[in-house]
Amino acid sequence: MSALPRLERPGYLRVDEPAATGSVAADRIRRRIPNILSIAGSDPSGGAGIQADLKSIAANGGYGMAAITALTAQNTRGVRAVHVPPVAFLTEQLDAIADDARVDAVKLGMLGSAEVVAAVGDWLVGTRPAVVVLDPVMIATSGDRLLDADAERALRDLLPLADLVTPNLAELAVLVGEPVADDWAAALAQGRALAAATGVRVLVKGGHLAGPETPDALVEADDTTVGFDGARIATTNTHGTGCSLSSAIATRRAVTGDWSVAVGEARAWLRESIAAGSELEVGGGNGPIHHFAGVWARGGTTTPPTPADLAAEWWEETAGIRSAIDDLPFVRRLADGSLPRDAFLDYLGQDAVYLRDYARVLAAASRLAPDADAQRFWAGSAAGALAEELASHERLLAGAAATAHPEPDATTTAYLDHLLAAVARGEYGVVVAALLPCFQLYVDLGMRLAAGGFGAAARRPEHPYAPWLASYADPGFAESTRIATGILATTAAAATPALRERMRRAYRVSAEHELAFFGAPRGGSAAEAAAPHDADGARNPATVVATATA
Ligand SMILES: Nc1ncnc2c1ncn2[C@@H]1O[C@H](COP(=O)(O)OP(=O)(O)O)[C@@H](O)[C@H]1O
Numbered sequence: 352m353s354a355l356p357r358l359e360r361p362g363y364l365r366v367d368e369p370a371a372t373g374s375v376a377a378d379r380i381r382r383r384i385p386n387i388l389s390i391a392g393s394d395p396s397g398g399a400g401i402q403a404d405l406k407s408i409a410a411n412g413g414y415g416m417a418a419i420t421a422l423t424a425q426n427t428r429g430v431r432a433v434h435v436p437p438v439a440f441l442t443e444q445l446d447a448i449a450d451d452a453r454v455d456a457v458k459l460g461m462l463g464s465a466e467v468v469a470a471v472g473d474w475l476v477g478t479r480p481a482v483v484v485l486d487p488v489m490i491a492t493s494g495d496r497l498l499d500a501d502a503e504r505a506l507r508d509l510l511p512l513a514d515l516v517t518p519n520l521a522e523l524a525v526l527v528g529e530p531v532a533d534d535w536a537a538a539l540a541q542g543r544a545l546a547a548a549t550g551v552r553v554l555v556k557g558g559h560l561a562g563p564e565t566p567d568a569l570v571e572a573d574d575t576t577v578g579f580d581g582a583r584i585a586t587t588n589t590h591g592t593g594c595s596l597s598s599a600i601a602t603r604r605a606v607t608g609d610w611s612v613a614v615g616e617a618r619a620w621l622r623e624s625i626a627a628g629s630e631l632e633v634g635g636g637n638g639p640i641h642h643f644a645g646v647w648a649r650g651g652t653t654t655p656p657t658p659a660d661l662a663a664e665w666w667e668e669t670a671g672i673r674s675a676i677d678d679l680p681f682v683r684r685l686a687d688g689s690l691p692r693d694a695f696l697d698y699l700g701q702d703a704v705y706l707r708d709y710a711r712v713l714a715a716a717s718r719l720a721p722d723a724d725a726q727r728f729w730a731g732s733a734a735g736a737l738a739e740e741l742a743s744h745e746r747l748l749a750g751a752a753a754t755a756h757p758e759p760d761a762t763t764t765a766y767l768d769h770l771l772a773a774v775a776r777g778e779y780g781v782v783v784a785a786l787l788p789c790f791q792l793y794v795d796l797g798m799r800l801a802a803g804g805f806g807a808a809a810r811r812p813e814h815p816y817a818p819w820l821a822s823y824a825d826p827g828f829a830e831s832t833r834i835a836t837g838i839l840a841t842t843a844a845a846a847t848p849a850l851r852e853r854m855r856r857a858y859r860v861s862a863e864h865e866l867a868f869f870g871a872p873r874g875g876s877a878a879e880a881a882a883p884h885d886a887d888g889a890r891n892p893a894t895v896v897a898t899a900t901a
Pocket residue numbers: 492518519520556557558559565566567581582583584585586589591592593594596618621622625
């Protein structure tokens with residue numbers, strides 16, 4: 352434990368915003384999440400109704416809201432009972448939402464009774480949502496009625512308030528007053544007739560056709576038709592497919608602004624969810640679809656650490672190394688000004704050698720960077736390392752008649768080999784992780800030296816190494832370190848667990864090399880300069896590292 356005061360989590364190492372570079376996370380934050388309202392009945396088994404709608408909306412990128420029109424007692428085998436609460440209370444629900452939240456799209460499902468249809472119609476006329484998708488739920492797949500006969504008539508009057516209506520074959524037949532179509536051509540003709548009569552676009556759905564295909568078609572009022580083909584998926588998990596599809600279309604329409612794109616995207620998601628339905632074990636009848644199959648498969652179900660958590664955690668892991676650096680006689684004597692000049696020049700010469708290859712590694716990070724901002728940042732850092740830092744080393748060394756480019760010693764060689772091996776492996780995240788301790792540990796030390804954390808001597812203008820100390824407390828260097836830390840953290844947060852672990856190890860090993868570099872024997876006074884503060888056997892960098900990491 353260092354006896355020296357330490358700044359707690361210095362501000363320049365905090366990562367609480369996405370880095371100032373383009374990233375998937377930043378794009379996600381900029382895009383508006385649409386609010387989608389489902390006005391529908393409740394299915395306690397979770398496969399249809401508002402329960403399905405909320406899952407579909409979430410899986411398709413929206414924020415789901417729900418006003419309940421009716422309660423059903425149903426499961427995967429059928430509907431046992433329906434209760435329609437007082438309609439005035441539905442209006443209360445709708446007004447409560449509209450008075451407070453933006454509604455980007457509405458999906459209408461089971462409306463239950465003519466009074467409910469009328470109340471919903473009044474509310475739509477009053478609020479005029481930008482997108483209205485009407486799934487005219489009348490009869491469940493199980494054959495149970497979900498809408499009384501009066502309401503069927505009222506529902507026809509509601510159609511002009513919708514932008515899209517999504518009937519299944521039986522519902523389409525009721526709406527056009529014809530028998531149920533028994534082939535796709537007849538279904539399409541009915542869809543065209545409905546669109547022409549009402550002026551509302553119709554999604555004709557082929558889920559209930561006999562045969563191996565399940566085509567759907569988007570029919571505009573002007574008869575323009577976009578067809579969507581798809582082979583029938585062999586499954587009994589089709590409970591709630593209509594509810595799920597209509598709320599997914601409402602969500603994707605709010606996101607994309609295009610009806611045929613929205614239908615195409617919603618169908619792709621639905622087909623994946625139908626195919627995975629058999630993974631669920633819910634009930635003995637027609638089971639639900641697996642609304643989150645794709646999301647779970649691609650995103651997992653555990654919450655990965657945030658960039659800020661990772662930056663703080665990795666920095667904390669170097670606490671022992673930082674304490675050991677603070678305790679090194681080299682650092683203490685650098686701070687109080689008693690470090691012999693030959694030891695300082697020896698250190699400077701090795702640092703100059705190190706910087707030339709470090710700049711190559713920075714350039715490699717630029718080459719591997721996934722976006723232009725990061726590419727620019729690393730290229731700028733490589734140029735800065737050569738133009739500013741290396742040049743200042745060379746000036747100091749030339750002034751002292753010392754050689755600006757000595758041979759790298761064992762400690763410098765080991766550190767550079769670690770960095771160059773990361774480049775050779777070619778993983779951007781690992782290269783960035785290996786680069787970071789050099790930024791962070793120097794800024795941390797420089798800031799604490801400048802703040803008087805190692806005694807007042809380091810702050811005096813007459814300190815023999817004052818210009819050198821000042822360069823490490825430079826605000827520009829601190830800002831670069833903040834950006835580099837942000838890139839590291841966002842890259843680590845987006846990485847697979849295995850890559851993140853390789854990054855963490857590369858970061859840790861670089862921090863250990865930093866300690867070894869500070870603790871290496873230096874110049875004619877090496878024995879004195881490099882001896883540990885409270886022990887005598889730590890000249891070998893490996894021993895220094897072992898002491899620090901124990
Ligand atoms: N077995 C299946 N394989 C693939 N798609 C299906 C299957 N069953 C239904 N669908 C699709 O599910 C959606 C809902 O269709 P449908 O079953 O006709 O309506 P509803 O669920 O309202 O009765 C449509 O896109 C349809 O093509």
